[in-house]
Amino acid sequence: MVIAEFSPLTALAGGMLIGAAAVLLMLANGRIMGIAGILGGLLNGARDPDTSWRLAFVAGLLVPALSAGLVGGLKGPAVDLGLPVLLAAGFLVGFGSRMGNGCTSGHGICGLSRLSIRSLAAVVTFMLVCGLTVYASRHLWGG
Amino acid sequence: MKRLLSAFAAGLLFGGGLLLSGMADPARVLGFFDLFGLWDPTLALVMAGGLGVTALGYRWCLRRSGPLCAVHYQIPTSQSLDARLFVGSALFGLGWGLVGYCPGPAILAAGGGVYQALWFCLAMVAGMALWKMLEQGSAAQAGAPQRG
Structure with a gap:
């Protein structure tokens, strides 16, 4: 196995910040920090009492996003995927994460932390399918 | 208002964590799954850091009678x-x-x-x-x- 260059300390520290965010949302608001749930919940519109804090969360997320964008610190996909693939993948991520009740943050970080059996099943499933997809696209039909 | 501020701060921390960890770069994420190419272990370390803090933090939170700015915890059952x-x-x-x-x-x-x-x-x-x-x-x- 060939290992890519990576920085273990920033990876670990970044993960800990993500964990701190999840703990803060639970401690203060009593909520699971699932990004798919937060975004999907926003579709309920103004009549949902949770819309305001969900918007506040997204607004907070946009601060580092805009800052990184301004200094040019964000990379897009390394391979030119083309619009159809981007749209299909986005659609699958949106539809699938709502159907399966969670994504990498909700099931992966929050669910596994509270030893949820559903989250464990979800994480194993999406990691496995993600891995197979990467294998197929990189090693079976080029890319 | 406190509920909104804490959600805003959580979003800020979450975004900062994604940036710092390298998870905003899709190539790093895919690199983790590419066991037969150039393998990038970053995602495993991000998950380890996130799970460590969240598992300990949740235990501590849930020993309290309720959250600070809401009536009760809402946890899937x-x-x-x-x-x-x-x-x-x-x-x-x-x-x-x-x-x-x-x-x-x-x-x-x-x-x-x-x-x-x-x-x-x-x-x-x-x-x-x-x-x-x-x-x-x-x-x-x-x-x-x-x-x-």
Whole structure:
């Protein structure tokens, strides 16, 4: 196995910040920090009492996003995927994460932390399918 | 107001963590899954850091009688391993593996002006909306009360 260059300390520290965010949302608001749930919940519109804090969360997320964008610190996909693939993948991520009740943050970080059996099943499933997809696209039909 | 401020701060921390960890870069995410190419262990370390803090923090939180700015904790209680969970997670994994964006990094990158992420997010929201319509449709058909 060939290992890519990576920085273990920033990876670990970044993960800990993500964990701190999840703990803060639970401690203060009593909520699971699932990004798919937060975004999907926003579709309920103004009549949902949770819309305001969900918007506040997204607004907070946009601060580092805009800052990184301004200094040019964000990379897009390394391979030119083309619009159809981007749209299909986005659609699958949106539809699938709502159907399966969670994504990498909700099931992966929050669910596994509270030893949820559903989250464990979800994480194993999406990691496995993600891995197979990467294998197929990189090693079976080029890319 | 406190509820909004804490949600804002959580979003800020979450986005900062994604940036610092390298998870905003889809190539790093896909690199973790490419065991037969150039393997990038970053995602494992991000998960380890996130799980360590969250597991300990949740234990500490849930020993308290309730959250600071809300009435009670809202934690999923379902234990059922149904087809919906597996099919949904599989579809999500397929989309994730195609581009390397899951919802958090996708929103972060779109907010930072990465145009591929903007297209991705547009389709992602459409996917979420379609699921919501289907779910509401089947709930109405079954005569069950709709969930919010």
